[in-house]
């Protein structure tokens with residue numbers, strides 16, 4: 337690690353403040369920094385702002401920021417396929433507006449992107465230099481966001497990640513399947529995609545390292561970078577479900593593999609393989625990403641503990 341890996345005393349704009357990653361970033365950074373959190377609806381105490389509306393984004397920038405972390409997105413992959421215009425606005429246009437303002441004002445910009453920018457045909461982990469080729473609207477609009485970041489923000493980093501888990505989104509795979517394992521006797525899941533489940537806790541730590549490094553060392557001269565950040569190892573949704581079942585001690589629930597054809601309302605194609613190499617990030621910062629199993633276990637145990645405390649408080 338070169339220099340300090342924590343941000344201190346910085347004014348930071350975090351978008352997606354009501355989302356899984358944004359909430360975690362704010363919780364991590366707020367004690368030592370001045371945070372402005374923005375979301376579309378203004379949930380979770382965030383400022384309400386539709387980032388696709390340039391004039392509204394301009395108003396946020398009446399404040400001065402040392403760093404912008406853009407974690408907002410339309411992240412529902414099937415939703416993007418059904419509502420491509422909304423996907424374009426939230427993922428591409430919003431990023432264009434933010435990147436342009438960061439470019440004009442010389443503010444470092446971190447854009448959170450996805451492994452879904454790749455086509456999933458590779459048989460070994462994707463590197464930052466591999467060709468992109470999204471197979472769905474979500475991936476395409478996130479890639480547009482990467483393009484605008486590169487074009488408009490001379491001080492910028494694209495951080496690609498995959499299969500996030502954390503609190504704040506009951507529809508995310510880990511949270512939804514945990515609920516089902518607790519309430520159903522048989523749970524059927526897909527085993528068609530291979531990817532790296534990633535903890536928003538570990539991703540937030542990485543994003544802070546990247547931001548802190550650049551604020552300390554590089555903010556005076558142009559830099560542009562791409563990093564892949566995800567937990568180590570890979571699995572399918574079936575494998576992920578078996579691990580959740582094991583950690584929660586729910587072996588009495590049967591977990592079965594299901595076919596894609598059985599799923600209704602699956603609008604978007606998925607890349608079948610999304611595993612990314614984190615070598616570049618790990619070497620740059622001299623760190624090792626934890627395995628997805630270790631991070632998942634920590635997350636599920638914390639959630640179990642939190643729900644027991646809440647139940648006790650209610651009684």
Ligand SMILES: NC(=O)c1ccc[n+]([C@@H]2O[C@H](COP(=O)([O-])OP(=O)(O)OC[C@H]3O[C@@H](n4cnc5c(N)ncnc54)[C@H](OP(=O)(O)O)[C@@H]3O)[C@@H](O)[C@H]2O)c1
Nearest residue numbers: 352354355356357375376377386387408409411450499500
């Ligand atoms: N989830 C994953 O598995 C995954 C995988 C790879 C990459 N990523 C990327 O990681 C980042 C964080 O994902 P997440 O799962 O934490 O997201 P999330 O939980 O779905 O939250 C999305 C956030 O974006 C905000 N938002 C959406 N459209 C907006 C707009 N037009 N203007 C302002 N705010 C808007 C939402 O605000 P409201 O709540 O007010 O609507 C919400 O705060 C995203 O960039 C996503 O593409 C996610």
